[in-house]
Amino acid sequence: MAEEVKLLGSWGSPFSRRVELALRLKGISYDYIEEDLSNKSPLLLKYNPIHKKVPVFLHGGKPVVESLVILEYIEETWEGDHAILPKDPYERAMARFWSTFVDEKCIPAIWMSCWTEGDMQQNFMIQSKENLSILEGELKGKKFFGGDAIGMVDIAAFFIAHWAGVLQEVAGISLINEEKHPILFKWIEEFMSSSIVMECLPAREGLLAYFQAKKEAIRATKAPVY
């Protein structure tokens, strides 16, 4: 299957980095196109007219969007090389459940903890810590959520392993630390030490600068950024 593989992404987006991680784990070569999200390209708007977001995955010119949908497509199209979903239907259902939990609960709560203040921030912080404890429970003594190898849930939780740390620093808050979430902390260390993950990371300093600038911009305009 020598069809062209392209990815429209953004260097700072945890969602497009997920797709890159999956592609690299499976050893699939792809052309990467960097999108300027403040000035979206005609290509992006053409291939994702509904959500107008990255990542957009193009296989033989046909678009697939929404990062978890893309991960499932990659898994089904390139079978055999580093499976990111289990074969057993129940285990697959669990992987889908926890990936959705990361997306719908963990990430928004962490994100909002870092951009809000006062009581609102306190509530989001409580939610974040609770969600992270729940997620941590799913590791159950495994090296990764996927077992011995990185799987879909680990890929989804990439945000937690990398972006969350940067955001906490910018906001001056602590959500994940060795004391509160020891098992999750260990998972982060394990995950981030993978050479393939390291290839896919946006540089910490770059992310830090980006989010710090964003915070200053909010302070200046006093506008909420959700």
Next chain:
Amino acid sequence: MATAAKGVVLLDFWVSPFGQRCRIALAEKGVEYEYKEENLWDKSPLLLKANPVHKKIPVLIHEGNPICESLVIVQYIDEVWSNNPLLPSDPYERAQARFWADFVDKKIYECGTRLWKLKGEAQEEARKDMIEILKLLEGELGDKKYFGGETFGFVDVAFVPFSAWFYSYETCGNFSVEKECPKLVAWAKRCMERESVSKSLHDPHKVHEFVGHLKKMYGVE
């Protein structure tokens, strides 16, 4: 062909479109199961044990294993009982089906809630949003018999329970789904010719009555 599957239990709530997705999927596959009605204002110990994370219905319990989140459940049903497949076999087509089911999930329920809960400008915005969402879905349906093409599929299962809410959306939002999206209304009628759907969905007036109760509870109007 009814399969007496051992130990299939569905924890559900009568009017829930998410629960109905599961009922429809199980019926399409001919799977016999035990239906357990939950009181959402007094959740059973079984529900709290089976879904400790979200404490929500639907939950499918198969051979003692709980599966939560309706689209995860429907995919599980599709994988365990491989007759009458709901998802197509081609990976690209599957991705498109997942995209549209996800679109229904992200947009319809939230917008529908705004329609009955809010008033004034906010409700007007919800009305505009709902019409736009329905038109996008109608665009995807096109002239096909079902979203799945000739066969009733994953997106049909994901979306059809919300057709029982069209009457409520129209009434709260003061618009006509038939006028705005005639193809969707025709599609919903076709789906209702399937026993799996007609036996799972409730009369739109009953749904609207339920919305009335919700409005009272939330002090709306």
